Amino acid sequence: MKAVYARPKLLKEAHFHYCPGCGHGIINRLLMEVIEEMDLQGDAICVAPAGCGMLLYNYFEIDVVEAAHGRGAAVATGIKRVRPQNLVFSYQGDGDLAAIGTAEGFHAANRGENITVIFVNNGVYGMTGGQMAPTTLLDQVTTTTPTGRDSDLAGHPVRICEVFSVLDGTSYLERVAVNKPAAVVKAKKAITKAFQRQIDGAGFSLVEILSPCPVNWKMGPLEACTWIDEVMARQFPLGVFKEVPC
């Protein structure tokens, strides 16, 4: 029988700790596929976040350092400034990048640091049990917005790609999703492009990935995938927000 798919070698033979239907597993696998296909195992250094992605070193067969909550882009800056020849990327959730680490992400982008941020947007704080994130939609119910997010109290969902697109230091910004096969293929292409641009020295790149969190959204996995298309992507439209020719 012809093998059409296999687990990437860089993905360790470990059980993911992610909940059923979670998008992190897909994103982890894509990252290792891309790094394997680009033959970057010996160059890649990943900065893991605080949040659902914090155990990446259990899954990735590449060098990983864990950053404090929100500080991924600053840690990645330090690494890249020492080792400009390495592929340096941070993996950050929405609370990590769009709330507690906004300053670090924003200014790394503004400096045009030649790093890549993999930004997983699932609209909630997953690891801590489903509290409101900066990206939670208006009226969306979370454990800290029990009657739905009210803009008077909690502001509006933050659109990172749009905000970062006006910074002169950013080189490539794309928002993708991992809720269906065609979207996953696009996500993989975006990650590949971001890494290639870093190798080419183009400057700061960020791939925002809309990712299902069925457990905290109180949905079934399929329903969660549909919800990304029908509801979430209206607030967070997919596409390339910036691509500076390099």
Added chain:
Amino acid sequence: MRRLMSGNAALGEAAVLSGCTHYFGYPITPQNELTEYMARRMPGAGGVFIQSESEIAAINMVLGASVAGARSMTSSSGPGMSLKQEGISYLAADELPAVIVNMVRGGPGMGNISAAQSDYFQATRGGGHGDYRTVVLAPGSVQELTEIVPLAFDLADKYRNPVIILGDGMLGQMMEPVDFDGLVRPPDYDKSWALTGAKDRPAQAIYSLIFDTKLQEEHNWKLQRKFRLIEQNEVRYETYLADDAEMIVVAYGIGARVAKGAIKRLREENLKVGMIRPITLWPFPTKALREMAKTVSDFFVFEMSAGQMVEDVRLALEGKGHIHFYGRPGGVIPMPVELYRIISRHYYQAHSGGKRKKR
């Protein structure tokens, strides 16, 4: 060749000569001359200077540079040091070397930009969350920075632990002659733990999240064993006219400079007062003080704070000797003559005969 330099600038030069290649900092008085010196000096030295968006970012850039194997440094003053504590805790937990400079100013809160010694607790007790220690070095002059700075980088690399240089606004900003001829660049240490990419070796990870409490406990004991080793091997202090002293002044950094002036006057009047100046505030020269307490009964602690190091003196003396204290918080820098008057009063009271119970 002797040059006239501010403590801040001299510290920057000493860092470069010690092999520091990456500096990340955020402006705050009274340490700006250091940040500015690094901005000018680093590019020519083949290093990297970045003005970060905050002290939090700066310490995390230091962490990143350290993870990647570089000698890196950041500097700040009181309010900024509070922000850096998160990163310092991670550096200690991850066993990463780094040098962090605090030119202490008057606090708490915004405080002022004058010299103070009120961050002693923060520096010597770890400062951030969790069970850890930082090595704390307290230079007393601009020239001494040429020994303290290479020592800081050496200890950081040797023990894979953050090292704090605890100066103050006066040390940072005053200009003194300094020469770097005697500065010895610390040796390079094996850094096979650094993240360089999994080339010709298995992938490796640096992290401090340890869900298994037993493993976390063992990690913490491992850190503690290292701290005990540092306590055994790295205590440094200086004594001044201590051999025949009947009263020992305990003071550090710029406070010890003021005290030295006072002691000179006291000696002119034949008051037998000497001094011990801790150079490492952690590890504290506990044994040296305990040894002194065998022959000296009076210890006069002077600090430019409301009294922080005095607690370490109490712990060191374990009830032996009599502890006197004088402190000026808030950024006030007392003159030697003021300290002379206070010490002589305490000296005469202590020696007025028979009033105190024999120990």
